[in-house]
Every structure is written in C-alpha cells, then in structure tokens.
Amino acid sequence: MQLYLLALNPTDSVTEGFLPAALRLGLAVTVLTDRPDAHRAVAADLEGEGGVGVEVLKCDVRDFRAVIARISAHRAPDAVFSNSDHLQTQTALAADYFGLPAKSWRAALRTKDKAEMRRRLAAAGADAVRSVELSPGQDPAAVSAAPGMPYPCVVKPREGVASEDVVLVEGPQELVRRCEEIQARRPGAALVVEEYLAGELYTLETLGDGRVRHVLGGFRTELSPPPYFVEERLTYVPVHPEPVVDQVLSQLDALGVGFGACHTEFVVHEGRARIIEVNYRAIGDQCDLLLTQLLDIPLFEHILRTHLGESLPPDLGVRTDVAARLDYPCADRAGILASGPGAADLEYGDVKLTYRPLRGIGERHELHRTNRDFLGVVRATGTDQELVDRAVAEFLAAQRWEITP
Structure with missing residues (x-):
C-alpha cells in the first residue's frame, strides 16, 4: 500500500515515529516535501536500519494543487497524511480529491x-472569547483603543505555532508596540488579539x-x-x-x-x-x-491506520497506572552552545529517563522565546509521580549547559 507523507522540515515525530511505524506496517512511503535533502538523509538512516521503501520527492506542499498534481503523476495513493500544523488543510484536500479517508478540510x-x-x-454557542483580527499591515492603534478591548490580552499570529510571537500585553501602548514588532518580523501575517x-x-x-x-x-x-x-x-x-x-x-x-x-x-x-x-x-x-x-500502545501505527481507512479497536488497552514528565532546558540568552550533556538513557530505580540534546555543541542561536530555545528534552516514565519528579530533578541538577557570546 502506498502512503504519501507531507512534511516541511524533519521532526522527531516523523523521523522517530511515523516513518518507522509506516515501515513496520509494510507501507511504501513517499515523502513529499519542499526540503528534500534533509528528508533524504533521514530516509537513508532508516534504510540503514533495515527499512525499505522510503522515497523523497520535492513538492510545494503548501499548495494543495501541487500536491494533487505530484501524486497524480506518480503512484496511486492509499493514504495521504501529514503531522505538520501548516499542512493539515492541504493534506485533507488532497486526500479528499483521491477519495481517501481524511480529516475534514473545513475542520x-x-x-x-x-x-x-x-x-x-x-x-x-460553545465558547465566546473576545478577540479582534488584524489583517497584514493593519495599524494596531485602531484596535488598541477599540471599545471593550480587554486588558490584559494576548497577541498572536493568526496561524502561528509553538508560541512563536505570542505575548501578553497589559495596556494599549504595549499592544501597539508588540503588534508593530511582530508585523516587522512577519509582514505578511495576520494577527489575533484576544482576552487572556x-x-x-x-x-x-x-x-x-x-x-x-x-x-x-x-x-x-x-x-x-x-x-x-x-x-x-x-x-x-x-x-x-x-x-x-x-x-x-x-x-x-x-x-x-x-x-x-x-x-x-x-x-x-x-x-x-x-x-x-x-x-x-x-x-x-x-x-x-x-x-x-508510557501507554504501551502502537500510537503511530494506530494514527496511520485511521488514514488507511481502518477502524480503531473499541479499547486501545491504554495503561492508566503510569506517571511521566518532560522537561525542556532552555537557553536564557543568545550565543554559542559551548558545552552540554550528550544523549543518555538512564534508570533511577523503576523510573526510566531519556535525555536527548536538541542543539549541537558549537551552534549559535538567537533567543526566540519559543521552543526553538530548547537545549534538550528530558523524558521520564514510571508508575509513581513523586519518584519520576525526583529522578528528573536529580538528573537536571547534575547537568550544565554553557552558552558563550
């Protein structure tokens, strides 16, 4: 069966989750992406571990018409899927075009x-949140003085992700300043201002x-x-x-x-x-x-199976006697990561702890105030939350990340 997976940049969800799951299901996988070189490197690593059938094709995946044309000129699809925030509507439209199971493009x-x-x-009638939309380039001063504008309020890109350019503002002058800053960084983006x-x-x-x-x-x-x-x-x-x-x-x-x-x-x-x-x-x-x-279920396979038209079992067998925590050590300033811990898989009694660095030694980054500031991720699982928390605290206390100008 043929799976088309739409992607922008490689993510852990795709490279460690969905692609290996697709190969375990025996699917032929074609990745459609505007960044083919990065995904070809991932595909090569998977094939080196015994995987087969990972193909990467260049495509303007933000344009559903380009996606449909690329698939139509290639092999007939059995599923069209994406885990990208930015590509859900395009994926739904393409899947629907080929008569395949899909999310509602409207949803x-x-x-x-x-x-x-x-x-x-x-x-x-589900919920009413006071909010105002700013079109690209619109003067935020008109919004800041609008009757009924609630303060504090939150400014965010209308189609943003990962808390990028999401900020709390306390009054009209700060609202104008923050909107102008975001508009300068994102000149084509619409913004939303809504009550906190x-x-x-x-x-x-x-x-x-x-x-x-x-x-x-x-x-x-x-x-x-x-x-x-x-x-x-x-x-x-x-x-x-x-x-x-x-x-x-x-x-x-x-x-x-x-x-x-x-x-x-x-x-x-x-x-x-x-x-x-x-x-x-x-x-x-x-x-x-x-x-x-943690839940001891093939989560990625279940997700892919729904897009292949298969029904989910009435009971997934999810465990509830579990505890877990993730921590994200963050950079507090711009600069070069001079030193930091490497990947680790540890056990603290019954607690299993995994650490994965997200930034390479020697890399320079600006301070973004988003998840792009993450230096790494700590994942810990067990059956007792107090023990999980203690293991994470002990691990983090023993680590050092050095950032130089």
Missing part, C-alpha cells in the same frame, strides 16, 4: 486559523476514526514567566475530570474535529474549560514518543 482550516476558530466556537484566559494550562490528546474517539489523557503544562508562553515542563495526566473532558470534547465537536490525532490546549478556571488552541495532529516535542512508550 483543519478552523483549527489552524485562530480567528476562525473563535468565530466558529462563538457561533456554535486565566487558569491552569492542560492538554487533551485524542485519537478518532470518525466513528469512535479515544481520549489518551493529557498533560499539565508549566510555562515560562510572562509575558511569554514557552512550555518548560509537561506532567502527564492519565485522566482529566470527566466534566472537563466533556467540555473540551463538546468544543472539538463544534469545530468538526474527530478524525485522526488531535492535540488540544486548554485552561481550567473554576471548573470551566476553555480552549486556547487546537493542533489537529499528534502532540510534538517528543511527547508523542513518550506516550507510545
């Missing part, structure tokens, strides 16, 4: 476009086949100090309170979300769950790699 667009998501939720939603930040991870939807638990997320929103730590939550899950799923239903993997971020305040954003794909930053190990 993919609603979740990617944060202004449209707010409008859709409000129209459905107070509460504890969580995620909900779901997997559906269009008929049944499984909840895989979620994470409690700890952020950097304001005004930025960098995710620094995630602690696994096996089961959220049922009323909270019901509220989030109701909002996802209003958006039309229910096929394949979905990663939803939301806050809970006084029992009320309100969506921050919906990423209509599997959770990233190695959380998906942790989940497949």
Whole structure:
C-alpha cells in the first residue's frame, strides 16, 4: 500500500515515529516535501536500519494543487497524511480529491486559523472569547483603543505555532508596540488579539476514526514567566475530570474535529474549560514518543491506520497506572552552545529517563522565546509521580549547559 507523507522540515515525530511505524506496517512511503535533502538523509538512516521503501520527492506542499498534481503523476495513493500544523488543510484536500479517508478540510482550516476558530466556537454557542483580527499591515492603534478591548490580552499570529510571537500585553501602548514588532518580523501575517484566559494550562490528546474517539489523557503544562508562553515542563495526566473532558470534547465537536490525532490546549478556571488552541495532529516535542512508550500502545501505527481507512479497536488497552514528565532546558540568552550533556538513557530505580540534546555543541542561536530555545528534552516514565519528579530533578541538577557570546 502506498502512503504519501507531507512534511516541511524533519521532526522527531516523523523521523522517530511515523516513518518507522509506516515501515513496520509494510507501507511504501513517499515523502513529499519542499526540503528534500534533509528528508533524504533521514530516509537513508532508516534504510540503514533495515527499512525499505522510503522515497523523497520535492513538492510545494503548501499548495494543495501541487500536491494533487505530484501524486497524480506518480503512484496511486492509499493514504495521504501529514503531522505538520501548516499542512493539515492541504493534506485533507488532497486526500479528499483521491477519495481517501481524511480529516475534514473545513475542520483543519478552523483549527489552524485562530480567528476562525473563535468565530466558529462563538457561533456554535460553545465558547465566546473576545478577540479582534488584524489583517497584514493593519495599524494596531485602531484596535488598541477599540471599545471593550480587554486588558490584559494576548497577541498572536493568526496561524502561528509553538508560541512563536505570542505575548501578553497589559495596556494599549504595549499592544501597539508588540503588534508593530511582530508585523516587522512577519509582514505578511495576520494577527489575533484576544482576552487572556486565566487558569491552569492542560492538554487533551485524542485519537478518532470518525466513528469512535479515544481520549489518551493529557498533560499539565508549566510555562515560562510572562509575558511569554514557552512550555518548560509537561506532567502527564492519565485522566482529566470527566466534566472537563466533556467540555473540551463538546468544543472539538463544534469545530468538526474527530478524525485522526488531535492535540488540544486548554485552561481550567473554576471548573470551566476553555480552549486556547487546537493542533489537529499528534502532540510534538517528543511527547508523542513518550506516550507510545508510557501507554504501551502502537500510537503511530494506530494514527496511520485511521488514514488507511481502518477502524480503531473499541479499547486501545491504554495503561492508566503510569506517571511521566518532560522537561525542556532552555537557553536564557543568545550565543554559542559551548558545552552540554550528550544523549543518555538512564534508570533511577523503576523510573526510566531519556535525555536527548536538541542543539549541537558549537551552534549559535538567537533567543526566540519559543521552543526553538530548547537545549534538550528530558523524558521520564514510571508508575509513581513523586519518584519520576525526583529522578528528573536529580538528573537536571547534575547537568550544565554553557552558552558563550
């Protein structure tokens, strides 16, 4: 069977998750990408481990017409799939063109476009968040003085990801300044200004086949100090309170979300769950790699099987007697990473801990206030949260990352 996987830059989710899973399923894999050289290096590594059938073709994957043309001129597809935030609508349109199982392109667009998501939720009576959209180049001064503009509020790119250029502002002058800064960096981007939603930040991870939807638990997320929103730590939550899950799923239903993997971020305040954003794909930053190990399920295979038209089992056999945590050591300034720990796989009693560096020694980076500042990722799993937390704390206390100008 032929799988087309659409991708931009290589990610851990693709290289360590979906590609190996596709090969285990015996699929012929064609990666369509605008960055073929990087993906060919990944494919070569997989084949060196015994994998076969990974093909890489150059394609303007941001244009669904180019994707359809590339597939149509090649081999007949059995599935068209992507785990990229930026490519869900294009993937859904291409899959639908060939009559294949797919997410609704309308739902993919609603979740990617944060202004449209707010409008859709409000129209459905699911949740109303005060927000204003700024078109590319629009003067933010007109918005900052608008009647009813809530402060504090959050400025974000309408179609952004990974907390890039997401910032909390306290008043009109700061709003104008922050918008102008983002517009200078992203001259073609529309922005959204919306009320700040107070509460504890969580995620909900779901997997559906269009008929049944499984909840895989979620994470409690700890952020950097304001005004930025960098995710620094995630602690696994096996089961959220049922009323909270019901509220989030109701909002996802209003958006039309229910096929394949979905990663939803939301806050809970006084029992009320309100969506921050919906990423209509599997959770990233190695959380998906942790989940497949933690829950003891073939998560990546399940996701791919839904796109091949297979039904999910009524019970995935997900473990709930588990505990886990991920920490992301972050750079606190621009510069060259002069030293840092290497990859490690350790055991602290019953706790299994993995560390993977995300930045090479000798690399220079600016400070982005996003996950691009991550120096590495610590993943720890076990059955007791206190022991997991202690293992991570001990590991981090023994490490040093040196950044020089």
